[in-house]
Amino acid sequence: MKYFQATVQIFLIILTLIIPFYRGNGVKSFNSLAMPPMMGNESLSWKFVPQGINIYAIYSSEPAPMGIADYGIGPNGPYILTTNSWKGVVYLNSVNVNTSEVTFQLNVNLYYTYNDHSYDLFVQNVAVLNVTNKTLFFVDNIWNSTALYANVTGVIGNGRIYSCNSCTTTFYAYLAWNYPGSPEIISFPTTFQLKVDVTTNSQGEPVICFYYNDGYGWIKYDTVTVINAPGASNVHFMVNGYEYTGVGNYFDAELVMAGPPGGHTAYVYSANVGLQLFYWNGHNYQEIKNAYDFGSDTAEKLYNAYVYSAYFTYTGELLSVIISGSGTLGQLWNQNSVEVVQVNSPVYSGYAKIYNFSIPFSDSYMIQGFNFTGGEFIQTLVPTMQYSILVYSSPNGTLEDEGYAPPEYGYVVVNAESFSITPSQYNISLSRSESTTLTLNIIGEGPVY
Incomplete structure (x- = not known):
């Protein structure tokens, strides 16, 4: 697919992909499953900021998770965006890093209220790429961002709850293995998509669904029910530029390229990756209107990654492009520039x-x-x-x-x-040398030439 950016030299995109490290019995090690969240400042827990959050409070420079994110901060100040579905598109063309794996993470925050209390679950739908073996597979994580050191409890899906010794909390995870397209040996260039949905069941419990599409159609590989919140209300994914989460990080939505699972950092020798982030607006999937080039809620990071905005010349759709180079953290576009x-x-x-x-x-x-x-x-x-x-x-x-x-x-x-096209007359009879005028009433949209 072709895209270009007016002020930055365009590179052809050609990428490499990822395979997981397994133990002999096929069970993933802890580091292959965990994408721990980045803990913020405890003093910011659930703090409301009328003028808007500081998006640089956690990451102000590389290394950082790089890509595209919506923080709820626009040119006119903070805002709140709620939706029941997020979708990310990854255009993998080339990647060369100093680690055996890189991750592509769709990270969102599930907000709900139960018994007059607010809760926040950090939800991750992640593609892991083994750069050496060019194998792609998918894994999900759920962490409790309601309070510092809060455990994940009362969730049921295809996966299980694991203990995170390095972060002193529990988390939920599931690896999509032996599914269509997961694992998948790929060639470049390739494109895949990630999606997360949330709804409620008949008991009013939040239900989170995880999907991927890497050429086999949409595959739902996990459905997770929050069984300890029957009758929950205000259940939605939320972007909130006014408030910090319970762990002092952000109610943002992000599609980022980052280091291997376990909170690791990858140094980018070379890359060409395009990313798009869409939310369901009630009518269709729409790309975010205020985009930044870095995420903040995950501990996996990139170093030596340069990110710029680009667009497809045949549709005008915008995207974030990651190449190698010294980059800074900042805005890609906002609602006044699109x-x-x-x-x-x-x-x-x-x-x-x-x-x-x-x-x-x-x-x-x-x-x-x-x-x-x-x-x-x-x-x-x-x-x-x-x-x-x-x-x-x-x-x-x-x-x-x-x-x-x-x-x-x-x-x-x-x-x-x-x-x-409607003519003023349908039947006209003319003798030799006679003429008449025919009016055409044209209804349509667009310039007239």
């Missing part, structure tokens, strides 16, 4: 495509679309491109509506319409 396109459609639930207006309609079949519901969809895009919008009844359905979005910073609303 174009947020909201499309209203007569189609209630369907399939849509948004792409570069310069691409002819005859080539639009090559553009990957997305599902939406509720009669609208919203996308975060680069603001310097004209966009064609096509709305279908389903991925293989008929074209129902179309639209056009101009290049513009900020929020743009488009009302998709059905394209039609």
